[in-house]
Amino acid sequence: MIESTEVKVPVSGIGIRRKARASVAVIGNPNAGKSTLFNRLTGLRQTTGNFPGVTVEKHLGTVQLAHSAFNLVDLPGIYSLDGISTDERIAVDVTLGRVPGTERPSGLLVVIDATHLYQGLYLLEQLLELQLPTMVALTMIDAATANGISIDINALQNALGGIPVYPVNSISGHGLDSLKEGLEHITSIGVPPIPASWPQLSETAERLAQQLGSDWQRIDVIQALLQTHPGFSGKLGHELGPEAIAELRLQLFGDAPPAAAEARQRYRWVKQVIADVQEHAPLYSKVGARLARWTNRPWPATILFFAVILLVFQAVFTWATPMMDAIDNLTSGLGRLITAQMGENAFSSFLADGVIAGVGSVLIFLPQILILFLFIIVLEDTGYLARTSFLMDRVMRGVGLSGQSVIPMISSFACAVPSIMAARVIPDRRDRIATILAAPFMTCSARLPIYALLIAAFVPNQSIGSMNLQGLVLFGLYLLGILGGLGTALLLKSSALRGPKPHFMLALPEFRAPNLQTVALKLFDRGRIFLKRAGTVIFVVAILVWTLAYFPRLDTSEYPTAMNASATFEQADTANARAAAQMEQSWLGRMGRVIEPVFKPLGWDWRVSSAVLAGFPAREVVVAVMGTIYAVGSDADDQSLSQKLRSAKWPDGRLIFTLPMVLGLLVFYAWCLQCAATLATIRRETNSWRWPAFAWVYMTSIGYAGALVIYQVGSLL
């Protein structure tokens, strides 16, 4: 399991003067080009982490200007400040300095997509209430032009009461210099005027803020009145009394819910601004829309969906092979070199069998994981993932959920941790929990190593039609994960999480060419996280397992001796027997025997059992453990791990890795929840230990049951 962890790179240590810097928050609608602009402005001078207390990703970067530098905080993409989702609440709280450990920004850089001026201006209008120095970066001008939209920048600036508006093209870099120049003066441009779009609300908020004293900012009052911040709503009710506040709300909003009244009121102003600054507003953008419309037609969309998924699996298996072979040759060559140079002793075994075999066996999957992430990132960046929600809403409805659960589930194919966080967009708590519990079933990238290892070792590499058999088996395993996830959602939604029919609403972005820099940066981030885990968690586990497997050493006198074999056979046999005997009486061997009975009904010997047990904190460790166990336990180091697995035997000479056993093991992996990071994320997101505990027991049980049935039935046949 790969999760984004906080990286503590001192931002001030990257060649920039150390002094208290101003900080500017970047905020805008989802898909407005916010991250691209952020990357363009900060380059590699950025860090990723989480906001304290919540799992909302926090991107921090530094912008170097001609005369100064300042910090840039990238906030989650949002449509409004209504605070319904965690993302929205965090965005508001950060801009208001309510988040501990995050300084209040000295200014706002609002990113507006020129082709989506309508929703962008709505958010801007709300942001102006915050009374912070504000600038607008207008992105996607070229796309707007291509759609026949022309925006009068000066008129826009005037309509916004003089707020600076900078048209930028984050891809060509056009307009970035002016924006940077403008940013240099952001702290001195003063507080923006509040648009006269809703004078009653403005006046009431102003009056109450003064009346209530210094504890209250005007935005606090607004949020309390609009009931978008439960804390402030309660506090205001306490201050004014329930009757007075009901009266105020009736005056301001009539009998409509406050949020509906706000949308009506503010969009009136937005429409006026658009009429003033935009030549004509098309109903729907032309570029990309034709493609979107065609690919959205029911049948082409369905065919395309399966074609894309199949392509991903084929690519993961075939494109990665040359790179994987190279890494394999490198690590096994290094291991042999060390043994040859240093001779057979504890230290050379530690390096070759412990460190290199252990870490190397996980490292080899870096190419496949990068290819998988590349596809997911590109699909996300082009807007295709959002389209699949529309396509799959029907399917999700069948299990009691909506299309909104589709993005978390698809991104779970990369890693369940961010996808569980992505479930936050689902408004209903029951639907969200059902999605969170279904997501870990999707085959994440950490399951790939064990699948790839077992498939490469036990499924013949042959073609069936134009498809590769190994690719097909992998596809089947992914289907197994999907079935497990959907089945679980159905089960929960028809029992413990039964609730009203979910809504489905989603802003659908149009297709867009992926931005190379954004894709590269995200991919780089993923690769770094994977390597960091290989270098820390997996490294430590590999060393631990090697120690347990290597010690205590047998006395030479205890070695079984070959009595009557020819010289060469004698040597080989003795060496193998010696290694096997050593392994058996090592600490790991003794521990393995204790737990062997639990997994024996699944056809696993103590080595497989201990590897599986070691994998409960992080499932990719299993491959490292197998790499180490089989490296220590065998004398022939020039065999690959898959060859060693193929020849592994029970004491009575039967093969361990039979077809039913391997299939059972694969099913176990498809369903079992072996990931501490996922459990911790479920705990944080559901705010209870009940759900992660349930998920663990439930998934482990059905994984065990699945493996048991397949092995037992398969062995009878």
Place this chain on the structure above:
Amino acid sequence: MTLADLARGDVAKLEEIDTRDPGVIRLMVLGMVEDITVRMENIAIGGDPLEVGFFGSSVSLRKEQARHFKVTRIAAGD
């Protein structure tokens, strides 16, 4: 006539919105308010969900919520 009754390609004006459904309010926050012109961009297999376009944006919703939007059809689609 409601939004749920439009055929693909139909262009219509939103007239009256029933705000009692919380799902409807989320759609209003995305910009589906009275007096705007929308087009039915797409209807999924089985007639649900729907995709509605307005002001260059595109939003998907279910028929259940679409029924809360009263509309007048301006132009018929393909």
